[in-house]
Each structure stands twice: as structure tokens, then as C-alpha cells.
Amino acid sequence: MSKSNRNLFFSLYWLFFLVGISTVLVGQVLPILARRFSISDSESGYFFIAHFAGSLSGIFLYNYQAQKSNFIRTILLGICASATGILLLNADSQVICTIGFFLNGICAGANIPAVNMLVAKLSSLRVSSSLQVLNFFWGVGAISSQPFFHALSSDGSVLLPTVLLAGAYLIAFVFIYSHRLEEKTEESSRVNRASFWTVWRNPIAWITALFNFAHVGLESGIGGWLTTYSERFAKEGLISATPVFFVFFVLGRAIAPAIIDFFDDNSFIFLSLLVLLVGLVVIVFSSSYVGLICGAGICGIGTSAIFPANMARFAKIFYPDASKHATPIFVMGSFGGAITTYSIGYLSDYFNSLKVGIFVLFANTLILIALQMLVLLGLQFPKKDKT
Numbered sequence: 001m002s003k004s005n006r007n008l009f010f011s012l013y014w015l016f017f018l019v020g021i022s023t024v025l026v027g028q029v030l031p032i033l034a035r036r037f038s039i040s041d042s043e044s045g046y047f048f049i050a051h052f053a054g055s056l057s058g059i060f061l062y063n064y065q066a067q068k069s070n071f072i073r074t075i076l077l078g079i080c081a082s083a084t085g086i087l088l089l090n091a092d093s094q095v096i097c098t099i100g101f102f103l104n105g106i107c108a109g110a111n112i113p114a115v116n117m118l119v120a121k122l123s124s125l126r127v128s129s130s131l132q133v134l135n136f137f138w139g140v141g142a143i144s145s146q147p148f149f150h151a152l153s154s155d156g157s158v159l160l161p162t163v164l165l166a167g168a169y170l171i172a173f174v175f176i177y178s179h180r181l182e183e184k185t186e187e188s189s190r191v192n193r194a195s196f197w198t199v200w201r202n203p204i205a206w207i208t209a210l211f212n213f214a215h216v217g218l219e220s221g222i223g224g225w226l227t228t229y230s231e232r233f234a235k236e237g238l239i240s241a242t243p244v245f246f247v248f249f250v251l252g253r254a255i256a257p258a259i260i261d262f263f264d265d266n267s268f269i270f271l272s273l274l275v276l277l278v279g280l281v282v283i284v285f286s287s288s289y290v291g292l293i294c295g296a297g298i299c300g301i302g303t304s305a306i307f308p309a310n311m312a313r314f315a316k317i318f319y320p321d322a323s324k325h326a327t328p329i330f331v332m333g334s335f336g337g338a339i340t341t342y343s344i345g346y347l348s349d350y351f352n353s354l355k356v357g358i359f360v361l362f363a364n365t366l367i368l369i370a371l372q373m374l375v376l377l378g379l380q381f382p383k384k385d386k387t
Helices: 003-023 025-037 041-066 071-088 094-122 127-152 159-177 190-200 203-233 241-262 265-285 289-303 306-317 327-351 354-358 360-378
Strands: none
Touching: 003 025, 003 071, 003 094, 003 127, 003 159, 025 041, 025 094, 025 127, 025 203, 041 071, 041 094, 041 203, 041 327, 071 094, 071 159, 094 127, 094 306, 094 327, 127 159, 127 241, 127 306, 190 203, 203 241, 203 289, 203 306, 203 327, 203 354, 203 360, 241 265, 241 289, 241 306, 265 289, 265 306, 265 354, 265 360, 289 306, 327 354, 327 360, 354 360
16 A cells, blocks of 8 residues: 555544444534523424435535545535534524535535545455444544533533534545545546446345435434433433443454455345344343443444445456446435434334334344345345455
8 A cells, every 4th residue: 555545544544433423423512502592302303304414415525525535625615514513512593503414414425435435445455344334433433422512512612523523524634635636536437327327227236325314324323312311311321322332333343354364245234134133122121220231232232244245246347447436325324314213203102202212223134134135045145355
């Protein structure tokens, strides 16, 4: 790897750490904003809708730029959107805060696919391991989000943590901006459109997209509602279940590159789903706060490596066109995140029980297991490249 690419990778790791913080931002500031504006769970769900509407817009921005291989330009625009949106969360207007979540969502929608596909493009020989390492840094950011905002917020104000986070994004912008001229820009052509349909006429591509719908929804549901669920479960708990979830999430991503070589991608994903299902059972049916914490940790391990493994198999199967034609996967992920998080809030209000809302996560997990069984029993993917 050249020195320039190495520096770019380090900059992308730093950025993905920040994206990890801001992607799960809604769930961490939700209790503060709910008290500030005196809103219900169902009304709080509109913050998630705004975030995922922004995410969907970011995905279309990624799609437009990806046709020309302009990943770095997409990343820079996403950084600007998130830094602006995060600062708007200090407004006393619920509408302005909602706009802030929309702008922050643009960053997640644009930068998660852009950074993943750029790293996959630059690491064609070891795609799975490279994406696991990259997404490890996202996990470190996600685990930092709740304690970061909890420690630095005061009297219902999130001014200090939002200013620090926006400043950190500015640093990432400066480092990545220096690499903008190194990226070769390609013109959109009929060949690109033809290769798009070659990819998306294949049922494997749509299974991958449906898989992302359910999995992003599940991760968003856990990241978005676990903090609130923990507070209602035991208001005097010493630690929230959310950082525990992300501690084990990060641990899973840290060890995944070392163990994934012993499995093909599909077997690895299936085993992860079984662990995830066990964790959800413990969360929902536990009668003690200790049980909730244990369930959160098991879920963190189970879900940690699923997203990068799913993206890695897509990148391998449809190489070299995967980086330009992955948009439907991320669109489905945004819809999954929006529908799942809103459904949890809606059912919580309807049945007057957040635990009932959490059962939505079971539905997502069962969908994931069914899709993976379809892959294992009916569709044959290429074996994992161990180069």
C-alpha cells in the first residue's frame, strides 16, 4: 500500500469513528429532547424519520457521485451536512432540531456506503478483513456516543458535545480534502447503466438488499431505543445497556478479522444471527437489570460483524461493479431503519409498553434468519477468497 493510500485509510478510520458517534446520535439525545419538548414516544419517532429521510437523501447523493467514482467528494459533502446538523440540535425549536437530524442523516446515508465502497475498491484482495477493520472504528464511535453525550451534557443542554463533535468533523474534512485530486473521475455511460441491470437482475443482489433492510432496522432499533428502555427498566442502574451493547459490538468487530478466515461469509453470518437471537430473548424476557445488561452484550457480539460480512459478499460476487451499483442496498437499509425505529415508538404508545415495541426486533431477526437460510439452502455463493 502506498503512503498516500495509508494516510487516506487513517483519515477514513478517524471519520468512521465520528460517523459511529453521529449515526446513533438520535437515541442518545432522545431522552434530553423528549424532556425539553415534552413529547411522547410516538412523537419522538419523528426524529428517527427525519434522520432516515436524510439518510435516504445521502444515499442518492452517493449514487450520483458513485457513477463517476467520486467517493471523496461525497464524503466531504456528508461531513459538512453532519457538522451543520449536529449544531442545530441546540435550537429551542423542535422543527429546527428535526432539520438537524435530517442533515445528520445525510452524512450517514452518503458516507457509510461511500467509505465502505472506497475501502473495498482499494482493498480488492482482502475485502472482508478490510471492511471488518473499517467498521470496527464505526463501532468504537458508536460505543462512545452515549457516554460522550451523557458526560458533557448539562441541564438539558447538548451544546458542548455538539460543538466538540462538529469540530472533530472539521479536522476529518481537512485531512480527507487533501486526497480529493488523487481520485480518478469516470464519466457516466451506457456501460454503467448496463452493468447496473446485470447486477440487479440477479436475485442474490435483492436478497442482499432485503437482508440490509432487516439488519439496519434491527441495529437502528437497538441503538435508538435501548437507552430509553434502560432508563425505564431501572432508573437507578449504574450503567446504561447501550454502551454495554456497543462495547461488545466493538469487541466483535475487533476479533472478526482474526476468525472470519476460518468460515465462509455465509456460515459466519448465520452463526452471528443465532447469537443475536439469544441476546434478544434475554433482553425481552429478563426480569432483572443484570439480565438486560447481559442480553445487550450478547446482541452486541451477535450483530457486530453482520453488516461488513454482508457487504463483503456483495462486493466479491459483483466485483468490479459492486462499488458503483450498491445504492439499492443502502436505500433498503434506510427504509428498514426508519420503519423499525418508528414502529417501536408507535407500538410503545399504543400498548403503553416499550417492551412490546422491542418485539419488533424479533421480527427483524426472524426475517434475517429466513433470508440466510434461503442463501444456505437454495442459493450458492462463491466460497470465500482466503488470499
